[in-house]
Amino acid sequence: MTSTKKIEENTGQTPAGKKAYHHGDLRAALIEATRQLVEEKGPDSFSVSEACRRAGVSTAAPYKHFKDKTEMLSAAVLEGMVRLRGNMQAALEGIPEGSPERVTAIGMEYVAFALNEPGIFRLKFGGFTDRIADPRLEEGGQQSFGILLSEVAKCMGESEVTEDVRKRSFLMWSFVHGLSFILRDHGLADKGKEFELHSLLEDVSERMLR
Amino acid sequence: MTSTKKIEENTGQTPAGKKAYHHGDLRAALIEATRQLVEEKGPDSFSVSEACRRAGVSTAAPYKHFKDKTEMLSAAVLEGMVRLRGNMQAALEGIPEGSPERVTAIGMEYVAFALNEPGIFRLKFGGFTDRIADPRLEEGGQQSFGILLSEVAKCMGESEVTEDVRKRSFLMWSFVHGLSFILRDHGLADKGKEFELHSLLEDVSERMLR
DNA sequence: AACATATGTTAGAGATGCTAACTTGATGAG
DNA sequence: CTCATCAAGTTAGCATCTCTAACATATGTT
Numbered sequence: 001m002t003s004t005k006k007i008e009e010n011t012g013q014t015p016a017g018k019k020a021y022h023h024g025d026l027r028a029a030l031i032e033a034t035r036q037l038v039e040e041k042g043p044d045s046f047s048v049s050e051a052c053r054r055a056g057v058s059t060a061a062p063y064k065h066f067k068d069k070t071e072m073l074s075a076a077v078l079e080g081m082v083r084l085r086g087n088m089q090a091a092l093e094g095i096p097e098g099s100p101e102r103v104t105a106i107g108m109e110y111v112a113f114a115l116n117e118p119g120i121f122r123l124k125f126g127g128f129t130d131r132i133a134d135p136r137l138e139e140g141g142q143q144s145f146g147i148l149l150s151e152v153a154k155c156m157g158e159s160e161v162t163e164d165v166r167k168r169s170f171l172m173w174s175f176v177h178g179l180s181f182i183l184r185d186h187g188l189a190d191k192g193k194e195f196e197l198h199s200l201l202e203d204v205s206e207r208m209l210r
Numbered sequence: 211m212t213s214t215k216k217i218e219e220n221t222g223q224t225p226a227g228k229k230a231y232h233h234g235d236l237r238a239a240l241i242e243a244t245r246q247l248v249e250e251k252g253p254d255s256f257s258v259s260e261a262c263r264r265a266g267v268s269t270a271a272p273y274k275h276f277k278d279k280t281e282m283l284s285a286a287v288l289e290g291m292v293r294l295r296g297n298m299q300a301a302l303e304g305i306p307e308g309s310p311e312r313v314t315a316i317g318m319e320y321v322a323f324a325l326n327e328p329g330i331f332r333l334k335f336g337g338f339t340d341r342i343a344d345p346r347l348e349e350g351g352q353q354s355f356g357i358l359l360s361e362v363a364k365c366m367g368e369s370e371v372t373e374d375v376r377k378r379s380f381l382m383w384s385f386v387h388g389l390s391f392i393l394r395d396h397g398l399a400d401k402g403k404e405f406e407l408h409s410l411l412e413d414v415s416e417r418m419l420r
Numbered sequence: 421a422a423c424a425t426a427t428g429t430t431a432g433a434g435a436t437g438c439t440a441a442c443t444t445g446a447t448g449a450g
Numbered sequence: 451c452t453c454a455t456c457a458a459g460t461t462a463g464c465a466t467c468t469c470t471a472a473c474a475t476a477t478g479t480t
Contacts, residue, residue, distance in 0.1 A: 022427060022476060044254055044338060049467060057428075063469065064427055118337070125391065126336040127328070128254060171385070171414060178388025181335065204381060207417045232445070232458060259436060267459075273438065274458050 027065040029055045034076040038119035043128065048072065073123055074134045080120035081140045084113045088147055098154045100205050106148055107176045107201045114180035121180065148173060155209050172208050176201070237275045239265045244286040248329035253338065258282065283333055284344045290330035291350045294323045298357055308364045310415050316358055317386045317411045324390035331390065358383060365419055382418050386411070 023029065033051040041050075048069050052059045066072045091105040114121040123132065149161050152169045179200075233239065243261040251260075258279050262269045276282045301315040324331040333342065359371050362379045389410075 026427080042337075047467065048469090058430075059467085060430080060469080060471095061428060069468070122337040125395070127252075127332040127391070127395065167410075171410070174388040174392055175381070175385040176388065177391060178384035178386065181337070181387060181391070182384055185335070185337065200377075200381070207420075210417075236458080257436065258438090268461075269436085270438080270440095270461080271459060279437065 023055075023057060023061075026055065026057060026061060030062055030065065030072065031075050031079060034072055035079070035120065038073070038076060038123060039117065040119075043073070043119050043123045043126070046073065070132060071134075073128075074132045074137065077120055077123045077132060078134065078136060078140070080113075080117060081124065081137065081144070083117075084109070085140070085144055085147070087113060088144065092151075098157075100155050100202075100209055102151045103148070103155060103172070103205050103209070104198070104201045106151060107172070107205070108198065110176050111180050111183065111197065111201075114184050118184050121184070125177065125181075145169070145173065152209070168208050172204065175204055175208075233265075233267060233271075236265065236267060236271060240272055240275065240282065241285050241289060244282055245289070245330065248283070248286060248333060249327065250329075253283070253329050253333045253336070256283065280342060281344075283338075284342045284347065287330055287333045287342060288344065288347060288350070290323075290327060291334065291347065291354070293327075294319070295350070295354055295357070297323060298354065302361075308367075310365050310412075310419055312361045313358070313365060313382070313415050313419070314408070314411045316361060317382070317415070318408065320386050321390050321393065321407065321411075324394050328394050331394070335387065335391075355379070355383065362419070378418050382414065385414055385418075 030051055033054040034046065037046050037051055037054070048062055049059045051072070052061060055061075062072060066075065087109045088106050091109045092102055095102045095105055122128075124137070149165060149169050152172070153159075153161050153165045156165060156168075158165055183197075240261055243264040244256065247256050247261055247264070258272055259269045261282070262271060265271075272282060276285065297319045298316050301319045302312055305312045305315055332338075334347070359375060359379050362382070363369075363371050363375045366375060366378075368375055393407075
């Protein structure tokens with residue numbers, strides 16, 4: 001997790017000592033630096049300059065790839081959301097269709113993401129929304145919610161997404177969303193262990209699906 | 211709501227034209243300016259300088275009253291939390307003891323606060339926690355949760371706060387917390403009306419208290 | 421080879437957070 | 451009443467940050 005891999009990536013082509021003028025893939029390197037810094041220092045103390053230092057370029061370089069600071073953060077968040085969806089899909093593998101356990105698993109991944117990548121999570125959901133308003137982000141969110149919707153429908157034996165399915169999904173999403181924030185803010189130890197996380201989610205799933 | 215009242219407050223004492231060197235109550239004026247700006251521009255674009263401009267003082271003045279920017283924001287949040295608790299207490303007036311409606315009412319106030327004072331709400335709960343770590347804030351939070359705990363206990367006919375009471379309260383808090391964020395981010399119209407807010411909270415209270 | 425383009429760089433303007441050193445006015449002791 | 455003191459302002463200025471403009475260097479197309 002949070003691999004601090006080297007960011008400079010001049011492909012082996014270039015002679016050793018000579019620093020190449022062009023970076024190779026600066027855009028990706030900057031996104032990775034952004035991700036790291038957002039996790040290390042927190043989203044609100046993130047600075048473009050520091051990302052530049054970490055990527056080994058001048059402070060003006062990013063503006064060839066991103067409109068401004070916000071767009072840089074946005075790009076990092078976007079990648080994070082891809083990871084989140086991937087994690088959810090992976091978690092569903094092997095759990096039988098229509099089992100409430102699938103709903104629980106989605107929730108577990110959501111919370112896990114919030115705890116593993118708190119910086120990115122906060123950027124996406126903590127209300128930077130006014131500044132980070134990329135339509136692709138909104139779309140991605142709908143997509144994640146779609147996964148939940150279809151699982152809930154199957155659990156309830158519905159062939160389509162009824163109003164009731166939609167409502168219950170919304171309730172569960174709210175719950176898991178809030179839980180993620182609270183666990184992140186007050187520390188996992190505080191409450192998360194107090195009542196075991198998985199059983200907590202099962203409890204809620206059961207209450208909501210009934 | 212969000213009264214944009216005048217911030218300069220030299221008490222009538224001072225002759226009209228002459229701007230008094232001392233402000234009267236700059237500390238309070240700065241907190242109010244901070245609150246306003248946080249709501250207008252959002253917490254992350256808040257700047258001390260702008261608050262100074264609004265309060266009509268030099269940019270160095272705040273540092274006689276606050277250690278730094280964070281402490282200024284912190285003070286504004288602290289006042290907000292006092293308002294929130296006040297709202298909750300007021301909402302309980304007139305609702306019979308032990309009624310589940312009391313629990314619902316608490317939730318309603320929580321969500322209402324998030325929608326009416328989104329900036330402050332986000333500062334408190336959106337994860338600025340690493341920076342804003344005033345012990346009085348933590349204490350205040352516990353106090354609010356305490357209100358919920360005792361109401362839930364009464365609803366369940368328990369004379370004391372059992373482990374079960376604690377767990378259910380925690381679940382409901384998580385839910386309302388998440389709901390607040392989602393409604394705030396995606397706009398009230400989107401979902402809040404779709405399933406009427408009050409009935410949504412009643413639904414959850416009922417599911418959780420059962 | 422020559423040009424166009426993409427992607428770097430340096431220089432610098434304008435805003436911000438915060439500190440240092442100075443000023444002003446309110447207050448209480450003699 | 452006077453004066454010394456202290457709290458609460460001010461101006462000046464440093465370090466840092468975002469972002470732009472103008473210039474430089476690779477890359478690749480013809």
